[in-house]
Amino acid sequence: MTSLDAVSIAILLGAVLVMAGILSSLLALRFGAPLLLVFLVIGMLAGDSGPGHIEFQDVRTTYLVGSVALALILFDGGLRTRFQSIRTVLAPSMVLATVGVLMTAFITAPVAKYALDLGWTEAMLVGAVIASTDAAAVFLLVHAQGLRLRPRVGATLEAESGSNDPFAVFLTLMLVELISAGHGSFTHFVIELVREAVLGTLFGIVGGRLVVIGLNKVALPQGLHAPFVATAALVIFGMAQIAHGSGFLAVYLAGIIIGNRPTRAHNSVVAFLDAATWLAQIVMFVLLGLLVSPHRLLDSLVPAIAVALVLMLIARPAAVFLCLYPFRFNWREKAFIAWTGLRGAVAIFLASIPMLVGLSKAYLYFDVAFVVVIISLLAQGWTLGVAARKLHVALPRTDRGPRRIELDLPGQLEQQLVGYAIRSKSLYFRRGLIPSWSKPTLVIRNQQILSPAEAEPIAPGDYLYLLAPPEKAESLDRFFVDMPPSAAPDPHLLGDFMVSAEHTLDEVAGIYGVKLGEGEERLTLADYFDIHLDNAPKEGATVALDTIVLVARSISGGRVNVVGLRLPEDEEDVPVLTRKQQVKRKLADVWSSVVGV
Known part of the structure; x- marks a missing residue:
């Protein structure tokens, strides 16, 4: 009976910890505090060095829970990603997710070597563990602080933070293997990378399409669609891992494919996975907090702070500016992307791998990663909104979205x-x-x-x-949200082919002789954009009006403010694609046809 009571007490304490994490998230959202920090602190307080006095050293269970949680988080991120929104930023995002992670690790390694008294391979492992950004932390804070990012910046961060984890996991595992075996070769490294990428892509695409077929063809009982998809994601992850492919890449790609194709019960699947990923993150963060020993942290606190500062102020900015140099991002956008490289649970999860395989100084990697995450969330997390507004890459949300x-x-x-x-x-x-x-x-x-x-x-x-x-x-x-007050059009933009969006279609038709549909005479140009665009208007958006094309030249309050008129013989506004842009567009089209979205 004593053993049964111990199990019951463990269940009770676990449920209380999770409940505390859920309730504390309300305070975190209210004050803009990083949720990850709250959950880690709860785990630390419950640990053997805190008032909870719970002794927990089960690294294997932590790694298992972390793998499942990270797989679900990446799958959920892919499920919510619209391929049309990221296709234009695929190239810079993939460069950041691979070359950027590698550069960040390389730049951080020398500081880790001398500050922590490590060898070069061990120092490189420290850099690899903390090199990737955390998608959940980035977008949770963006939402909590009420920011609306510019589309290109938001899409780049979304694609990068969702796809850099597989490469960081691969790099960490390769370095752990190198340290354990004591030898390795560049050829072996490249072969392993190619194999994991190819197999991960294959399992992700095939698995995603099979899940879509299963959802639409199999008559599942009501309520089982969402558990079926979540379980299928873990099956794809496990099969890719067993085949020595990247399971994390596989589930991310599977999520993108499933999320961009028509399926049954799409809304219930998204809602279920939203709750599942929340619970997975909370459990993972609390377990990671339980593994932390505050007394042990003190021994490596100062060197870890030095590593964190170099990572945030030198390594990440250098990698971002160099990787985005060919892609025509302005310096404000690069600076914001560099500052938004928050470290989260992924770094601490990767730091548990050396502990799992029993490397010497294994707890050092874990402690350094923990300190880096805390400093990143405190310094970057709380200043995210300020940085976005100062760098003019986002506007504060003035309205809350309607309850849909x-x-x-x-x-x-x-x-x-x-x-x-x-x-x-x-x-x-x-x-x-x-x-x-x-x-x-x-x-x-x-x-x-x-x-x-x-x-x-x-x-x-x-x-x-x-x-x-x-x-x-x-x-x-x-x-269905409250209309913001519209600003007056910029008089400098109103020329022969620029008009205020408050003009009616009837007025435009009278001047340019275009034909209107029935009942369209009284619509304003702004109304016409709202009716015919699939998404909220952006500068440069176009809609056809008989023989002319309307071009959105200025946006105010979420509506078109100034409209340019592109006449049939007017070629001034037609973009001329460079050879590089033509190749990028062709690659995006090929990728779209491959994944079927």
Whole structure:
């Protein structure tokens, strides 16, 4: 009975720790504190050196939990990634995820060697462990601090932080093998890298497509679609690892493929994985905190701080500026990407590998990684919003997105029901605008279900449900948030082929002789962009209006402010692609056809 009581106590303590982590996340989000730091502190307080006095030294269990958690986190990141949003930044992101990680490790290694009194290979291992950025930490903090990143910056960070973990894992394992065996060759290193990349890509693409087929062809009972996808992700990870491929790369690619193809129960899968990854992160962070010994940390605290400062202020910026040099990022964008290289659970997870295989000085790697993560989250995490605004790469969100309700429709994959509460200041209520690809279907008012015709006129407080493609559902949000006050157009932009977006289509048609559709006369140019664009307008976005093309020249408050008119004989605005841009576009098209998105 004593052993059974011990198991029950362990379950109780584990549940209490997880619950404490969940509740503490509310405070972290409220004050912008990094969640990872909160969970690690809870684990430390519960450990043998804290008031909890829990003795935990099971590195194998920690590594197992960390592998599963990291696989689910990467899969969830891939599932939420829209290939169309990252295809233009694939090249710089992949360079950062591979060459950037290697350069960061190389630049950090000399400091680790002399500060920690290590050999060159051991110092390189320290650099490899802390070289990759943490996707969960980056985007959780971006969300918590209310930032809206510029599309290219956000897409680059998303693709880099999601894809650099597999290379960091590979580099760490190779160095651990080199230290354990005492010898190795460059040829062996390259062969292993190619094998892991090829097999990881193969398992990811094939596995992702098989999961899509399984979701759409197999009639699973209601509620089992999400567990099926999560389990399938772990199967793909395990099979790739057993075949000596990169399991982490495989699950990330599988997530991208599944997330970019029409599948059943997409919304329930995303919601389930969101909760699963939260729980996985909390458990992993608490376990890592339990492994930390504050007394042991003191011995390597000063050298670890030196490594952290060099990493943040020299190694990461140098790698980012050099890797992004060929890709025409301006210095502000490079500086922000460099500063947003937050270190998180991945670094501490990688540091547990030397402990697992029993390397000498194994706890040194773990302690250094822990200190680096703490300093990175404190210094970079809390200043992320300030850096974004000072460098002009993001704008603070002035509005909260509406509460969107998404309902799958059994029997088909192309449409779903998307519901919103009607606000009095929303674009839909004030202007009656919705995109051409959505269709109002029903209205709920005072507990009654009405058709749109029966509910006319729509009133604030009603709930409107529309049919829309699942991949475009998020784009409906901008029609149901409060409209920000529009700024006056810049008078310097208003020339012969520049007009205010507040002009109506009827006025443009009268000057340029274009034909309008029925009921379009009173629409403004800004309205026309909102109706015909799939996503929120960006500078340079174009829509056709009969024989002319409208070009968004200025954006204010999320709407087009100034419009350029490209006439049939006007070639001034047609971009001329360089040979390099043509090759990049062709490679992106080939990759899109390979993964089937």
